[in-house]
Amino acid sequence: MYKIRTYNTIAVEGLEQFPRDRYEISSEIAEPDGILVRSANLNELTFPSELKAIARAGAGVNNVPVERCTKEGIVVFNSPGANANAVKELVLAGLLLSSRGIYAGMRFTAGLSGTSHEQMGPLLEAKKKHFKGQELTGKTLGVVGLGAIGSHVANMALHMGMNVIGYDPAISIDAAWRLPAQVQKAENLQQLLNRSDYVTLHVPAIKATENLINQGTLAAMKSGARLLNFARETIVNTDDVLSALDAGKLTYYVTDFPSPALINRDDVIAMPHLGASTYEAEANCAIMGAQQLVHFIEHGNIRNSVNFPTCELERTTGFRICFANQNVPKVLSQVLNLLADQNINVVEMLNKSRDDIAYNILDIETEPSQSVLDAIANTEHVFHLRSI
Known part of the structure; x- marks a missing residue:
């Protein structure tokens, strides 16, 4: 069990x-x-x-x-x-909220409590011009990160009539296949920022993406652009974004990662980490x-x-050995020699590596003895072993 x-x-x-x-x-x-x-x-x-x-x-x-x-x-x-679909839909909400004066208009309307019906109509009519926005159709969306979520967002934006530019220096083959031909490929981040009316971030929070959006990258953005962050807080330097908002470089910052500095600003739409909720x-x-x-x-x-590493092998026998080792030469051959010395035939096998790690799946004809398993486990550079 x-x-x-x-x-x-x-x-x-x-x-x-x-x-x-x-x-x-x-x-x-x-x-x-x-x-x-x-x-x-x-x-x-x-x-x-x-x-x-x-x-x-x-x-x-x-x-x-x-x-x-x-x-x-x-x-x-x-x-x-x-x-991915949940985040995509929230990105759409962020695009609309940052474009149409919806949020400010709703706050104004909520403040009309106690106003008579006769007074409300003229007040709304007089005030609505302050909430005038722009349509998404024909605007350019820059998608930074074209994985599962980024590709969903790109497709959605195309269906909305937007132009889409994508940038991802580490795009996988599977992700590339998911992208429609209409997505323009930016050669670098600056090129994407220069051309985008809206920029949405969908990269992982790793060392390479920390403060990806900073004073320098913000300077490359089109004046009046909208920035959306539904990825991770550390990708954006909040102080630099606030400076860009104050200078009018950015019109709105939409984020799923609030911080005290972002609260009570008319040009910030902050959500309580609703991306996958x-x-x-x-x-x-x-x-x-x-x-x-x-x-x-x-x-x-x-x-x-x-x-x-990704490593999947369809089961061919009732006995399987899986082991991981440091990605150095001769480890697999040593294990195969150990099995051969015990007259254990390998029917099927798969070896994959990722950075410093190699992972191996071996389907064998006969059940390995504990002594064989111990010998494999004690092989130099092997650090993980299972018999299934």
Whole structure:
């Protein structure tokens, strides 16, 4: 019986992915095989030796000690794209709110409490000119980051009649296939900023993207542009954005990451981190995370890991060995020699690497003895071994 520990409230649709005849699921399990988590902070936890994988029901993994997990041989999954539609729809709301004077107009209307019907009509008619906006059709949207969310946003904007420019120096082949031909490709970030009436950010929060939007990049933007940040707070330098707003360089800043400096400004629309806050997104993220745990725990297959290489092999025999090692020469050959010395035939195998890590799946004809497994585990540079 495999054991899964949950943190936070996990959508029922996700929990249903674990076959109950093979899995025990609880928020109280002390020594789990897998963890399914949303936003709980795991960084200070000590993980048991039984723990094989952590699945984050969401895209960001800043609440998981990824580097430590790698050293301990724990695979960390996230759920890229599971919340893409939810974020896309919120980006659309941000585009409209920053264009049409909707927010200011609603606040004005809410302040008319106690006004008679006869007075209200003329007041609204006289004031509405102050909330005049602009239409999205024909405007240019710059999409920074063309992954699952960015590609969804680009497609949406095209359907709205906008021109779309995209920039992503690390775009994957799958993401490139998702993009329609109408999306113009910017050669660099400055080119995108120069040409965009609206800029929306959809890059991960990593060292390379910290303060990506700063005084220098803001200077490259078109005067009067709108900036939308539904990615991560650290991508934008808030002080520099405020300076750009004060100077009129930016017309609006729309963000899902409020900070005290952004409150009570007419040119800032701040939301309380609503990007993935829909029933559908929470269910999608939980389903993806749960399925990843099942596929890894039962078969050793890895997809959407943030610290291990993607490695999926259809099961061909009843015995499978999975191991990870430092990505150096001769480790795999040593393991294969160990198996050959014991007359264990390898029917199918797959080897993948990612940065300093290599991961291997070997389907073998006969069940390996404990001594064989111990020999593999003790092979130099091997740090993770499972027999399934």
